[in-house]
Amino acid sequence: MPVCEICGKETRHAKIVFIEGSKLTVCERCAGHGNVISDYGRERKVYVKRPRYRKEEKTFDVVADYDKIVRREREKRKWKQEELAKKVNEPASLIERIEAGKTIPSEKVARKLEKVLGVTLLEEVQNTVVEMPEEKTEAVTLGDIVKIRKRKS
Ligand SMILES: [Zn+2]
Known part of the structure; x- marks a missing residue:
């Protein structure tokens, strides 16, 4: 059974909440302190857009x-x-x-x-700028985002 990270009690109906930027697993009573994201064990996936990047390629x-x-x-x-x-x-x-x-x-x-x-059989043509597709996304859980933020700070 999950343990509430605020009051320390074991709880059957744990919730995942965001409190001051941290994701916590809490009991139903303590869930009122933060924004409830989902029920425990049923985290939804969020999609984060990757930054667009350019790649230079030499063509022959x-x-x-x-x-x-x-x-x-x-x-x-x-x-x-x-x-x-x-x-x-x-x-x-x-x-x-x-x-x-x-x-x-x-x-x-x-x-x-x-x-x-x-x-000489090959002629260098020019540098071609390849734009990478923007819609490439990666599924991450909200937990991953918290981890990433923690690592950066
Ligand atoms: Zn609690």
């Missing part, structure tokens, strides 16, 4: 003639597609599709090709 674009560059540099070195594939640790079929202009290499693959072939 693969140059338009990546297919020709890769083929040209590979042939210059007299490598087979399989040899280049091994050097970048990717399947030969991917190199084939890249050289045919059928597959745009991912940033990760492009970086490896740049290193092995000594070319």
Whole structure:
């Protein structure tokens, strides 16, 4: 059975109240001292809006003639597609599709090709400002809010 935090008596019908910013579990008689939030054991959840924040992201674009560059540099070195594939640790079929202009290499693959072939395949575009969705909320109990406030002070 919960114990009243004001008078110290055990109580069957405890209430959750806010008194001077603190959340207390009290008996029915002492509940008159504060604002009753809910019955004990039946706390409702409140939703707190998270602050909106911005995130800066660098984006890269693969140059338009990546297919020709890769083929040209590979042939210059007299490598087979399989040899280049091994050097970048990717399947030969991917190199084939890249050289045919059928597959745009991912940033990760492009970086490896740049290193092995000594070319530039990626162009930094600009800093994109991504606005995070505002409606992201997190359910917290009123008890959590009290804890957060206590930690801050
Ligand atoms: Zn009491």
